[in-house]
């Protein structure tokens with residue numbers, strides 16, 4: 126269990142990130158944007174963060190981390206999201222693949238991959254969803270069959286964010302078809318430049334290319350690239366999803382819009398309805414931040430807080446959606462350019478309640494866990 130950080134340590138980290146992002150922004154090295162953690166990709170910025178110990182903060186020092194707490198990491202991720210900074214290159218690796226390899230991976234895999242995530246060199250994408258397996262993730266059909274020296278992969282992933290820029294893909298594949306569908310799944314780390322891996326772009330409704338399809342044709346993956354237990358992938362991926370769902374990005378994707386709306390409300394001081402709408406959003410944000418800190422504290426206690434993270438994502442996505450509704454209320458979205466923070470948030474918003482698990486599926490998960498407790 127990591128020790129609790131002092132308040133000074135979080136405050137110092139916040140200042141460090143604010144200073145760095147202001148320097149980069151003022152030098153024209155990035156433009157703040159909504160949904161930055163998924164869509165704003167700049168490897169140089171990720172490496173800059175890495176050089177300052179602001180990636181892999183919770184990882185052990187022997188693997189390139191800083192041995193800090195998840196609460197300290199949350200202070201940093203909040204500031205990066207508030208600044209709309211270009212963090213997509215390291216976000217997935219840092220948030221969930223490093224922690225998952227540290228929990229379940231062999232020592233060899235930890236030594237090979239984790240320091241590269243910490244240095245901002247290994248860029249991960251997530252190979253979970255397939256054309257017939259989204260909410261019902263256990264239905265994945267991509268197969269991994271034993272082969273000389275490792276495993277032979279065949280199959281097809283979809284909606285793979287930033288796969289065209291990634292160096293590695295986390296892959297969930299079926300290694301045994303004989304049991305129930307939640308059995309016989311295994312997690313792998315695959316090089317994106319391995320023979321037989323191909324990436325096809327999917328352009329989204331805003332005209333942006335961040336989605337892809339990834340196909341695997343007889344791709345040989347060395348045996349040591351299995352994460353954890355062969356056939357134990359389901360339990361591991363459920364834990365991993367708590368890292369995926371339990372962060373501030375499930376609340377702050379549209380934060381740059383909220384800031385602009387607050388400025389608008391200040392200009393329209395006599396618009397009581399707008400004042401009350403934004404007052405209630407700010408109060409909800411305060412509650413959601415408390416939930417984020419609870420999840421971080423549970424992670425610091427060594428837990429994978431599956432239910433808390435699902436609750437945070439469900440409530441956080443509802444909040445992000447309501448920020449967009451407030452934007453509609455001001456009429457500012459009518460003439461929003463697609464590349465403004467308003468346009469970006471508006472066009473990204475249909476995905477808020479889908480990515481990382483559809484809202485209805487999260488509700489089922491929360492209800493099932495509740496019934497068991």
Ligand SMILES: Cc1cc2nc3c(=O)[nH]c(=O)nc-3n(C[C@H](O)[C@H](O)[C@H](O)COP(=O)(O)OP(=O)(O)OC[C@H]3O[C@@H](n4cnc5c(N)ncnc54)[C@H](O)[C@@H]3O)c2cc1C
Nearest residue numbers: 251252253254259260284285286476479480481482483485
């Ligand atoms: C912006 C974005 C980025 C993404 N990035 C990635 C990525 O990098 N890697 C990756 O692997 N995937 C990614 N995804 C895919 C995402 O995980 C899936 O979209 C999600 O799991 C839902 O799966 P689906 O799209 O197949 O929808 P479906 O599973 O078909 O669900 C569609 C709708 O059906 C309903 N539904 C389905 N099942 C149930 C149920 N059991 N109970 C009640 N209602 C239900 C819900 O209303 C749901 O919204 C991304 C998605 C988005 C939008």
